[in-house]
Amino acid sequence: MNPPADHPAVPQRRIGVLLVNLGTPDAQDASSVRRYLREFLSDPRVVEIPRLIWQPILHGLILPTRPKKSAHAYAQVWRPDGSPLAAITRAQAAALADAFGPDVIVDHAMRYGRPAIGDRIRALVAAGCDRILFAPLYPQYSAATTATANDRAFATLAAMRFQPAIRTLPPYFDHPDHIAALKAGIEGALAALDFVPEAIVASFHGMPERTLRLGDPYHCQCQKTARLLGEALGRELIVTFQSRFGRAKWLEPATDATLAALPGRGIRKVAIVAPGFAADCLETLEELAIRGRDGFLAAGGEKFAYLPCLNDSGAGIEMLKKLLGAELEGWRAGL
Numbered sequence: 001m002n003p004p005a006d007h008p009a010v011p012q013r014r015i016g017v018l019l020v021n022l023g024t025p026d027a028q029d030a031s032s033v034r035r036y037l038r039e040f041l042s043d044p045r046v047v048e049i050p051r052l053i054w055q056p057i058l059h060g061l062i063l064p065t066r067p068k069k070s071a072h073a074y075a076q077v078w079r080p081d082g083s084p085l086a087a088i089t090r091a092q093a094a095a096l097a098d099a100f101g102p103d104v105i106v107d108h109a110m111r112y113g114r115p116a117i118g119d120r121i122r123a124l125v126a127a128g129c130d131r132i133l134f135a136p137l138y139p140q141y142s143a144a145t146t147a148t149a150n151d152r153a154f155a156t157l158a159a160m161r162f163q164p165a166i167r168t169l170p171p172y173f174d175h176p177d178h179i180a181a182l183k184a185g186i187e188g189a190l191a192a193l194d195f196v197p198e199a200i201v202a203s204f205h206g207m208p209e210r211t212l213r214l215g216d217p218y219h220c221q222c223q224k225t226a227r228l229l230g231e232a233l234g235r236e237l238i239v240t241f242q243s244r245f246g247r248a249k250w251l252e253p254a255t256d257a258t259l260a261a262l263p264g265r266g267i268r269k270v271a272i273v274a275p276g277f278a279a280d281c282l283e284t285l286e287e288l289a290i291r292g293r294d295g296f297l298a299a300g301g302e303k304f305a306y307l308p309c310l311n312d313s314g315a316g317i318e319m320l321k322k323l324l325g326a327e328l329e330g331w332r333a334g335l
């Protein structure tokens with residue numbers, strides 16, 4: 001027996017585009033930060049230590065102490081409209097709302113915290129989407145970011161009788177449109193400075209070094225982004241890795257140690273970019289733009305500039321339109 005045409009199980013043929021980023025606390029107080037860190041650091045894709053060993057460390061050592069320290073850091077970058085990562089991701093989705101036509105709904109979600117991936121996928125389905133382009137906004141693939149976001153999307157689908165078709169945005173670390181957008185953003189920001197940097201540092205979020213040996217392509221993809229961007233800019237970039245967490249060895253060279261060493265090598269005017277982040281966040285605005293600057297100047301540096309991420313800039317949104325639009329083409333052809 002066929003259901004009537006207006007039966008809820010008969011969808012309209014719409015497409016959803018879900019922009020996804022890491023997630024951030026709902027508020028800047030220590031208990032909101034603790035809630036966020038508990039979810040984030042309990043993800044076995046992020047901390048690859050056996051649960052029986054990690055859970056006592058997380059609950060006994062980290063969650064009682066780190067939230068207060070992190071809340072202090074968040075307080076320094078918090079905006080009237082909330083956490084920078086949340087506000088910018090929201091703005092990216094808003095800027096793309098009408099980019100793909102009336103049959104495409106653009107929404108956003110976070111892997112940790114809110115808006116939750118499961119909630120937004122279900123909302124897109126309820127709005128008539130029978131296809132969803134799931135777009136983790138990480139230029140470089142890592143199991144700790146891209147894979148865990150995709151896992152959450154597939155886990156949501158696993159609980160559905162009537163699933164939408166799903167397509168995931170591949171990493172875009174070397175996509176010519178990505179490199180061109182980064183180049184345009186950097187050149188625009190450099191032109192507004194009152195000094196000419198003697199070096200440009202490209203700082204990527206770090207990862208435990210063993211993930212590289214285990215086959216995570218993240219490190220290589222970061223290096224390739226930096227090489228292509230350096231070629232586009234016509235100058236070599238200094239590649240570094242930031243945000244070390246825990247006692248294990250992380251990818252090197254470390255951003256903070258490199259910044260502190262540059263004045264000793266005669267480099268006293270520096271610009272720093274973060275081409276691994278689609279949106280500015282705690283890690284760029286506090287760790288690089290505030291603490292990075294302090295460390296560089298304390299070591300004898302004279303001029304320091306943090307150059308913003310692509311965010312919802314014209315170049316950034318045009319790039320996302322092209323990348324997402326190309327993914328939608330295949331589906332459109334069949335509609």
Ligand SMILES: C=CC1=C(C)c2cc3[nH]c(cc4nc(cc5[nH]c(cc1n2)c(C)c5CCC(=O)O)C(CCC(=O)O)=C4C)c(C)c3C=C
Nearest residue numbers: 022023024025046070085142144145205207245281282283
């Ligand atoms: C526990 C280890 C961590 C791994 C591995 C890790 C990988 C990783 N993270 C990002 C992007 C972001 N991380 C952010 C914050 C953040 N990251 C860690 C730890 C690991 N990240 C912590 C504990 C925190 C929270 C802040 C703190 O307490 O220091 C953010 C910013 C979130 C925000 O609210 O602004 C982003 C973005 C990538 C790309 C990555 C691996 C490639």
Ligand SMILES: [Fe+2]
Nearest residue numbers: 022205243283
């Ligand atoms: Fe992180």
Ligand SMILES: [Fe+2]
Nearest residue numbers: 243282283287
């Ligand atoms: Fe950090």
